[in-house]
Amino acid sequence: MKSNNKLYEEQKKLVLARFKTLNPEGKISFGNNEQLNVKEIINHLEKDDEFAKKIVQVEMKMLKILTTGV
Amino acid sequence: MVKKLVITRPAHDPITSYLNYFCKETIKKLKLNRDIHLTNLEGKNANKKEFENSMKREDPELIFLNGHGDEDTVRGYKNEIILDKSNINITKNKIVYALACNSLQSLGEKAVNENGTKTYIGYRGTFSLVIDKSRSNTPEKDKNAEPFKKACATMFDSLMAGETISTSIEKTKEEYIKSIRTYGTSKDDPYGDAPLIRFALTWNLEFLDAIGDLNARF
Numbered sequence: 001m002k003s004n005n006k007l008y009e010e011q012k013k014l015v016l017a018r019f020k021t022l023n024p025e026g027k028i029s030f031g032n033n034e035q036l037n038v039k040e041i042i043n044h045l046e047k048d049d050e051f052a053k054k055i056v057q058v059e060m061k062m063l064k065i066l067t068t069g070v
Numbered sequence: 071m072v073k074k075l076v077i078t079r080p081a082h083d084p085i086t087s088y089l090n091y092f093c094k095e096t097i098k099k100l101k102l103n104r105d106i107h108l109t110n111l112e113g114k115n116a117n118k119k120e121f122e123n124s125m126k127r128e129d130p131e132l133i134f135l136n137g138h139g140d141e142d143t144v145r146g147y148k149n150e151i152i153l154d155k156s157n158i159n160i161t162k163n164k165i166v167y168a169l170a171c172n173s174l175q176s177l178g179e180k181a182v183n184e185n186g187t188k189t190y191i192g193y194r195g196t197f198s199l200v201i202d203k204s205r206s207n208t209p210e211k212d213k214n215a216e217p218f219k220k221a222c223a224t225m226f227d228s229l230m231a232g233e234t235i236s237t238s239i240e241k242t243k244e245e246y247i248k249s250i251r252t253y254g255t256s257k258d259d260p261y262g263d264a265p266l267i268r269f270a271l272t273w274n275l276e277f278l279d280a281i282g283d284l285n286a287r288f
Contacts, residue, residue, distance in 0.1 A: 018265075026266050027203075028273075031171035031196035032138050033085055038266070054195065062272035065250050 008056065015059040016045045073288060074130035075100075075230075076109045078116040080137050080147040084206045088199060089136040089169055091209040092222040096230060106230065116146035121153075125160045132165045132229065132288045139170030139192075142177050155180060161187040165286055167229065168192040169222060174279055182282040189235050189286045191225070195277035198270035200263050214263055217249035217271055229288050236284040246275040 024039040036044075044052045077097070081090040090112070100108045109124045111117075116137065125133070135153060138145045146152040153161070153168075158181050165188050166181065168174070174192030181187035205212035224245040228238035250271050254264025 022265055023262060026263060027200070028266050028270050029085060029199040029201055030273075031085065031198070032140070033083055034196075058273045058276050059269060061276055062250060062268055065247055065272065066268075 008053075011060050012045060012048065012052070012056050015056050016042065018059065019045065072105060072107050073132070074107045074109070074128045075132045075134060075288070076121070076124045076128055076130045077111065077134040078121055078136060078146050078152060079110065079112045080116040080145075081113055082148050084201060085199065086137055087207075088201070088209045088212075088215055088218070089222075091215070092169075092219045093134075093136065093226050096223055096226045100230065103230075111146075114147045116152070117150050118146065118152045118157075121146065122157060122160065130164065132167065133161060134226070134229075135166065135168045135170060137170050139168060139173040139177075141172045141175045144168050144170045144173050144177070153177070158185050158187070161185065161190075163188055165189045165229075165235070165288060166191065167225070169197065169225075171196040174281065178281055187282060189280055189282035189284065191235060191239065191278075191280040193274070193277045194279055195273065197277075198273040200267045200270050202263070214267060217246075217253050217267060218274070220249060221245045221271070221274065232287050234285050234287045235280050235282075239278065239280055239284075242278065243275055246271050246278075250275070 019038055019042050022038045025037055027035045027037045029035050041055060045055060079090045081087045100106055109128050111120050135144045138149055142154055143151045144153040161181055162185055171193060174190060174194050178190035178192050181190050199218055200214050202212045202214045209215050221242055225238055225242040228241050250268050253267055
């Protein structure tokens with residue numbers, strides 16, 4: 001459990017660092033006309049709420065696709 | 071035997087206008103296809119009354135719902151609820167494809183496990199998009215929308231070709247992965263949105279799923 005938490009914390013740091021390189025005004029629509037800009041996504045990551053966990057999960061999947069061919 | 075399809079396509083706000091646009095080309099092709107009878111409930115016709123009447127009249131094998139959604143509902147024109155637990159019985163023995171947020175999570179489970187819906191294809195999370203706001207009124211001119219359109223069209227085309235649900239999902243996921251790998255590596259990223267587009271595509275890839283009979287086909 002402890003090592004899972006540690007892994008998640010490392011992943012979150014990586015994801016946060018990557019989002020901080022993006023245009024803060026860039027926006028993603030998350031359905032139902034709800035748009036979040038990069039700044040708001042970073043806020044979720046810093047608060048480490050439930051939505052942040054999904055962001056980390058998806059960004060890590062994307063990195064895997066981009067780096068391993070899986 | 072002619073196969074029947076009922077599709078709902080509201081277009082009353084930017085997101086529903088994009089979803090409406092994503093299936094336009096396939097619908098054009100379907101109009102020339104004598105083996106498939108299409109009931110296209112577009113714009114204000116994508117309402118509960120028209121939907122339920124079409125379901126009774128046509129008794130379609132496949133229902134394709136485009137619109138907003140949440141865990142318990144799929145919505146039509148001006149966000150009227152067109153499918154929820156109160157009328158989920160009309161999807162019994164049918165394949166449902168909901169291009170809408172979240173509805174697989176609870177409504178889809180209920181449909182298949184309690185109501186006898188053959189298969190429910192949908193998203194376990196929100197459906198994400200990156201829109202070029204200068205083009206939000208003209209989705210067909212929005213280059214950002216292309217990879218999302220390709221993935222959605224892959225699912226629709228595959229289902230129309232009579233491929234199994236599992237093959238249709240697999241092909242759609244492959245299309246998402248292909249776009250994630252290639253988007254932004256050429257002149258298709260005029261505004262530097264590529265990292266967000268790749269993220270949103272991965273989001274959709276992660277949450278697209280189906281339950282029920284995955285060997286079923288339209």
